[in-house]
Amino acid sequence: MAIGTGACLGEVILRVEGLHKRYGKDEVLKGVSLELRRGETKVVIGPSGTGKSTLLRCINQLTVPDKGRVWLGDAEITHARTNINHIRAQVGFVFQDFNLFNHLTALHNVSLGLIKVKKMPKEAALARAHEELARVGLAEKACSYPAELSGGQKQRVSIARALAMDPKLILFDEPTSALDPELIGEVLEVMIGLARGGMTMIVVSHEMGFARAVADKIIFMEGGTILEEGTPTELFTCPRCERTGQFLRKITELYGETSER
Amino acid sequence: MTYFEFAGTVFPRLLRATVITLELTAIGIGSGFVLGLLLALTRVYANRVLSGIANVYIQFFRGTPLVVQALAIYYGFPPYLKTLGIEPFSPLVAACIALGLNSAAYQAEYFRGAIQAISSGQMQAARSMGMSKMQAVRSVILPQALRIVLPSWSNELIYTIQYSSVAYFLTLEELTFASMKIAAKYGRAFESYATAGVIYVVIVLLVSRLLAHAESRLRIPGLCVDDRAR
Numbered sequence: 001m002a003i004g005t006g007a008c009l010g011e012v013i014l015r016v017e018g019l020h021k022r023y024g025k026d027e028v029l030k031g032v033s034l035e036l037r038r039g040e041t042k043v044v045i046g047p048s049g050t051g052k053s054t055l056l057r058c059i060n061q062l063t064v065p066d067k068g069r070v071w072l073g074d075a076e077i078t079h080a081r082t083n084i085n086h087i088r089a090q091v092g093f094v095f096q097d098f099n100l101f102n103h104l105t106a107l108h109n110v111s112l113g114l115i116k117v118k119k120m121p122k123e124a125a126l127a128r129a130h131e132e133l134a135r136v137g138l139a140e141k142a143c144s145y146p147a148e149l150s151g152g153q154k155q156r157v158s159i160a161r162a163l164a165m166d167p168k169l170i171l172f173d174e175p176t177s178a179l180d181p182e183l184i185g186e187v188l189e190v191m192i193g194l195a196r197g198g199m200t201m202i203v204v205s206h207e208m209g210f211a212r213a214v215a216d217k218i219i220f221m222e223g224g225t226i227l228e229e230g231t232p233t234e235l236f237t238c239p240r241c242e243r244t245g246q247f248l249r250k251i252t253e254l255y256g257e258t259s260e261r
Numbered sequence: 262m263t264y265f266e267f268a269g270t271v272f273p274r275l276l277r278a279t280v281i282t283l284e285l286t287a288i289g290i291g292s293g294f295v296l297g298l299l300l301a302l303t304r305v306y307a308n309r310v311l312s313g314i315a316n317v318y319i320q321f322f323r324g325t326p327l328v329v330q331a332l333a334i335y336y337g338f339p340p341y342l343k344t345l346g347i348e349p350f351s352p353l354v355a356a357c358i359a360l361g362l363n364s365a366a367y368q369a370e371y372f373r374g375a376i377q378a379i380s381s382g383q384m385q386a387a388r389s390m391g392m393s394k395m396q397a398v399r400s401v402i403l404p405q406a407l408r409i410v411l412p413s414w415s416n417e418l419i420y421t422i423q424y425s426s427v428a429y430f431l432t433l434e435e436l437t438f439a440s441m442k443i444a445a446k447y448g449r450a451f452e453s454y455a456t457a458g459v460i461y462v463v464i465v466l467l468v469s470r471l472l473a474h475a476e477s478r479l480r481i482p483g484l485c486v487d488d489r490a491r
Contacts, residue, residue, distance in 0.1 A: 062385055089391030099386035102484050103404045113390040116400055147483025158386075165390060 010038025019068035046221035092162030092170035152183030278439030285425035289360025297368030322366035331359035356428035
């Protein structure tokens with residue numbers, strides 16, 4: 001079994017420092033810090049309601065954190081004067097429920113950002129969109145609308161949509177949780193390909209097979225903090241926290257130990 | 262004089278009146294569309310103050326009769342306009358203003374409902390790739406909302422055809438007022454009103470066909486009302 005992709009990790013491209021977020025009385029993030037190097041894949045696991053999704057959404061400011069700072073390279077995302085649209089164009093985001101634009105074909109879903117945000121000429125944008133759809137194995141679905149695609153296909157289109165923007169990193173928010181079990185494989189396959197191809201990514205997921213196959217580090221979150229971070233081998237064989245071991249055993253029981261697909 | 266001789270005699274007059282009815286409808290629904298869309302966007306996306314102002318506008322124009330609005334605009338404002346050195350509105354202009362302002366309030370509510378029916382994930386996906394809110398509204402939200410709203414908006418257009426007869430109160434010779442004058446002049450009330458009625462029906466049928474055609478042309482799988490209901 002291959003462990004990690006990180007033979008040659010680059011410089012730190014994402015730095016998160018002391019993120020706090022509170023919804024009413026509920027403190028969802030209680031000071032989360034992490035670093036991500038170029039080419040690195042980190043998988044975030046943990047019980048539901050522990051702030052995993054909020055962490056991802058705070059990174060690209062879809063949710064504004066109460067406290068804490070985030071840097072993309074040298075640019076501080078959380079700085080008031082930062083052009084957030086400019087930052088977001090460099091950070092891909094893949095949603096649990098896809099959020100494909102319902103009125104656009106697969107092709108136009110992928111090309112929209114290129115045309116509107118990157119101001120690419122239409123011809124070039126469509127050509128690039130075709131390439132990205134082919135990369136996720138959906139070239140022949142270019143003219144289909146989201147309603148005509150299966151869940152797995154929708155998620156692959158949404159990955160293509162993120163890839164087309166040439167992002168510095170991609171954030172995956174439970175990308176397979178809304179899928180029927182038999183459709184999960186095709187999405188994970190694309191993501192494994194990306195990780196091995198050197199894409200930088202943070203993936204919130206409970207797919208342990210995926211994590212074991214490509215994660216450089218697994219982050220275990222609980223109660224709004226990072227309890228433990230380590231390589232898959234470290235966490236699976238000798239976790240430092242009792243809770244991490246417990247959780248991993250439960251997850252493996254639930255989801256099975258599907259390794260590489 | 263047979264009915265057909267009568268109809269032949271009054272035809273030119275009815276035709277002119279029909280054109281005015283169509284003008285009123287087109288300008289009313291068109292300006293109502295632009296203003297209504299702005300009001301809806303303000304209601305949904307603007308800050309509390311602007312959204313509140315838009316709401317007051319909508320409640321006011323939906324809460325008072327169109328006739329009263331038209332009378333106020335035509336007879337109520339000119340004295341004030343005169344003191345400002347502005348020419349009073351012609352009946353046509355006043356009627357168009359009244360229809361547009363009134364229709365805007367109703368259209369705003371249709372649009373607001375449609376915009377709010379679009380899942381918030383659509384906006385998030387657009388923003389997450391670096392689009393501004395404005396770009397997201399233009400390229401992602403409105404194309405979907407306008408498709409969803411089309412069937413109920415069709416009603417508004419058909420109402421506007423009927424409501425254009427409010428211009429009668431402003432002495433504008435549109436279809437309703439024309440048929441009334443013709444009825445009086447020739448002493449043939451039933452034929453006059455029936456003829457006008459038939460013309461209204463024909464207009465509505467044509468407009469409905471046009472809208473049905475537009476609906477099928479704009480149709481996208483998974484994005485229309487009956488698709489969702491199925």
